[in-house]
Amino acid sequence: xAKIPVSFADLTGNEEKYVAEAxxxxxxxxxxxxxxxxxxxxxxxxxxxxxxxxxxxxxALHLALLAMDVRPGDEVLVxxxxxxxxxNACRYVxxxxxxxxxxxxxxxxDPHRIEDSVTRRTRGVIPVDLYGHPADMDxxxxxxxxxxxxxxxxxxxxxxxxxxxxxxxxxxxxxxxxFYGNKIFTCGEGGAITLSAPQLELRTRTLRGQGVDPSxxxxxxxxxxxxxxxxxxxxxxxxxxxxxxxxLTARRRVFSRYxxxxxxxxxxxxxxxxxxxxxxxxxxxxxxxxxxxxRSRDELAEILASExxxxxxxxxxxxxxxxxxxxSQRRGEQLPVTERLASSGLNLPTYSQLSDEDLDRVCEVxxxxxx
Numbered sequence: 001x002a003k004i005p006v007s008f009a010d011l012t013g014n015e016e017k018y019v020a021e022a023x024x025x026x027x028x029x030x031x032x033x034x035x036x037x038x039x040x041x042x043x044x045x046x047x048x049x050x051x052x053x054x055x056x057x058x059x060a061l062h063l064a065l066l067a068m069d070v071r072p073g074d075e076v077l078v079x080x081x082x083x084x085x086x087x088n089a090c091r092y093v094x095x096x097x098x099x100x101x102x103x104x105x106x107x108x109x110d111p112h113r114i115e116d117s118v119t120r121r122t123r124g125v126i127p128v129d130l131y132g133h134p135a136d137m138d139x140x141x142x143x144x145x146x147x148x149x150x151x152x153x154x155x156x157x158x159x160x161x162x163x164x165x166x167x168x169x170x171x172x173x174x175x176x177x178x179f180y181g182n183k184i185f186t187c188g189e190g191g192a193i194t195l196s197a198p199q200l201e202l203r204t205r206t207l208r209g210q211g212v213d214p215s216x217x218x219x220x221x222x223x224x225x226x227x228x229x230x231x232x233x234x235x236x237x238x239x240x241x242x243x244x245x246x247x248l249t250a251r252r253r254v255f256s257r258y259x260x261x262x263x264x265x266x267x268x269x270x271x272x273x274x275x276x277x278x279x280x281x282x283x284x285x286x287x288x289x290x291x292x293x294x295r296s297r298d299e300l301a302e303i304l305a306s307e308x309x310x311x312x313x314x315x316x317x318x319x320x321x322x323x324x325x326x327x328s329q330r331r332g333e334q335l336p337v338t339e340r341l342a343s344s345g346l347n348l349p350t351y352s353q354l355s356d357e358d359l360d361r362v363c364e365v366x367x368x369x370x371x
Contacts, residue, residue: 001307001308002308003308003309003310004308004309004310004349004354004358004361004362005310005349005351006182006283006310006311006312006347006348006349006350007181007182007283007349007350007351008351008353009181009182009186009351010240010243010247010250010351010352010353011236011239011240013239013240013242013243014238014239014242015235015236015239015240017239018034018235018236018238018239019232019235019236021235022034022231022232022235023232027231028230028231028232029230029231030228030229030230030231031231032231032234033231034231034232034234034235034237034238035053035229035230035231035234037234037238038051038053038229038234038237038238038241039051039052039053039192039234041238041241042169042177042192042194042237042241043194045160045167045169045241045244046167046168046169046170046175046194047166047167047169047170048169048170048175048194048195048196049195049196049198049201050194050195050196050201051169051192051193051194052192052193052194052195052201052204052205052208053190053191053192053228053229053233053234054190054191054192054193054208054227054228054229055189055190055191055227055228055229055230056178056179056180056189056190056191057085057156057176057177057178057179057180057190057191058085058088058089058178058191059191059227060156060176060177060178060191060192060193061085061086061089061126061152061154061176062089062092062093062227063193063204063207063208063225063227064089064152064174064176064193064204065089065090065092065093065095065152066093066207066225067174067193067200067203067204067207068123068124068150068152068173068174070090070093070094070095070123070124071093071094071095072093072094072095073094073095073096073121074093074094074095074096074121074122074123075095075096075097075098075119075121075122075123076090076095076096076097076098076122076123076124076125076126077097077098077100077109077114077117077118077122077124077125077126078090078097078098078099078100078109078125078126078128078318079099079100079101079102079108079109079127079128079130079338080099080100080101080102080317080318080319080320080333080335080338081102081107081128081130081314081315081317081318081335081338081341081342082128082130082154082315082318083156083315084315084318084321085156086126086128086154086318087099087318087324090126091323095123096121096327097318097324098117098119098122098331098333099117099317099318099319099324099328099333099335099338100113100114100116100117100335101113101334101335101336101337101338102130102335102337102338102341103136103337104272104337104341105272105274106130106133106134106135106136106272106274106277107130107131107133107271107272107341108127108128108129108130108133108134108135108136109125109127109128109135109140110337111136111139111140111143114140114143115143117331117333118147122147122149123149123150124144124149124150124151124152125140125143125144125149125150125151125152126151126152126153126154127140127151127153127154127172128153128154128156128157129153129154129155129156129157129158129161129168129280130157131157131271131279131282131283131285131347132157132158132161132279132280132281132282132283133158133161133271133272133273133274133277133279134155134158134161134162134163134168134171134274134277134279135153136274136276137151137153137163137171137172138164141171141172150173151172151173152172152173152174152175152176153168153171153172153174153175153176154175154176155168155169155175155176155177156176156177156178156180156183156191157178157183157280157282157283158279158280158282159177159183159184159185159280159282160184160244160248160280161277161278161279161280162277162278163276163277164276168280169194170194170196173195173197173200174193174194174195174200174204175193175194175195176191176192176193177191177192177193177194178190178191179191179192179233179237182283183282184247184248184251184280184281184282185237185240185241185244185247186236186237186240187229187232187233187234187236187237188233188236189233190229190233190237191229192229202214206222206224207222207224207225207227208224208225208227208228209224209226209227209228210224210225210226211223211224211225212224246352247352248281250352250353251281251282251350251351251352252281254281254284254350254351254352254354254359255281255284255350257356257359257360257363258284258348258359258362258363261359261360261363261367262286262363262366262367265293265366265367265370266292266293266370267288267289267290267291267292267293267294267370268286268287268288268289268293268366268370269286269287269288269289270285270286270287271284271285271286281350282350283312283347283348283350284347284348284349284350285314285345285346285347285348286345286346286348286366287341287344287345287346288300288344288345288346289344290344293370293371294370294371295369295370295371297313297343297344297345297346298313300346300366300369301313301346303365303369304362304365304366307361307365309349309361309362309365310349311346311347311348311349312346312347313342313345313346313347314341314342314343314344314345314346314347315342316342317335317338317339317342319333319335319338320339348362349362
């Protein structure tokens with residue numbers, strides 16, 4: 001019985017050809033034609049004036065906070081139901097992540113709960129497009145404008161998602177992306193920031209490239225970082241951009257078949273989709289209601305593993321992790337929706353090459369093991 005992994009990179013286009021071209025040209029570092037092409041094409045996809053490539057998605061968040069001049073003692077509002085990088089980046093610049101519960105209708109940060117967490121030290125908000133579903137950016141941006149806060153959207157999981165007909169990437173002051181190996185677009189490790197403000201772009205590019213003055217070689221007016229993305233990585237991404245419609249179609253087929261085969265199984269729920277959203281088909285998510293299904297999420301995951309089917313639980317709530325727990329408790333944070341989803345959510349195998357037979361195999365295990 002062949003193992004079904006939770007994800008698998010689709011590198012069936014011009015990836016090998018473009019990487020070989022980059023190698024033969026000797027442009028293998030952080031300059032080269034594929035870097036320029038990647039940044040131009042990704043900005044066009046996101047509807048922004050510019051895209052800045054960086055070496056991974058965590059660095060994208062770190063760089064965005066540096067560009068926003070976040071400092072020690074500042075507070076940043078983030079959802080607790082997200083990957084740890086969102087909160088880690090706040091700590092990198094000396095700021096404190098303050099955790100906000102998520103909206104049960106989107107699984108993203110709840111705009112109605114944000115105000116409860118604002119203090120005189122709050123400087124900004126990082127909404128996360130969880131599992132590919134956009135956060136309610138209009139409500140978040142309006143709140144931020146009233147309170148004088150910046151907004152950095154974490155769209156690591158939301159390539160090509162749409163919010164009210166607009167592509168994710170141009171809905172906040174800055175938006176960050178990841179191109180890790182399990183993402184829709186991948187180069188193994190990589191990331192990007194999309195933005196439109198010229199001065200913010202200049203600051204971001206300066207900090208990314210060791211702080212060098214763009215008009216004076218080897219002169220560094222500020223302390224910078226080496227956060228650049230290589231021409232080799234960009235060659236992989238450019239090859240995938242060419243196939244973006246095909247990648248989306250293949251993944252939407254996976255989503256559609258899961259919904260068709262799993263609908264009606266008591267105790268199995270799906271990720272909600274807001275009427276204004278077109279989520280990215282990144283990972284297909286289910287929730288397992290133990291009382292109705294007869295087994296817990298973890299029990300189902302173990303059964304699937306015994307059948308050579310790999311899954312992933314939802315993220316552990318950040319406010320319960322050791323490095324954030326004490327501050328969260330001091331603030332008296334109560335996040336019931338986050339905790340419910342974190343204990344019941346499961347990511348099923350999702351990638352473009354999944355066959356109908358494999359999908360049916362996954363669904364049959366789920367269906368036949370309900371008690």
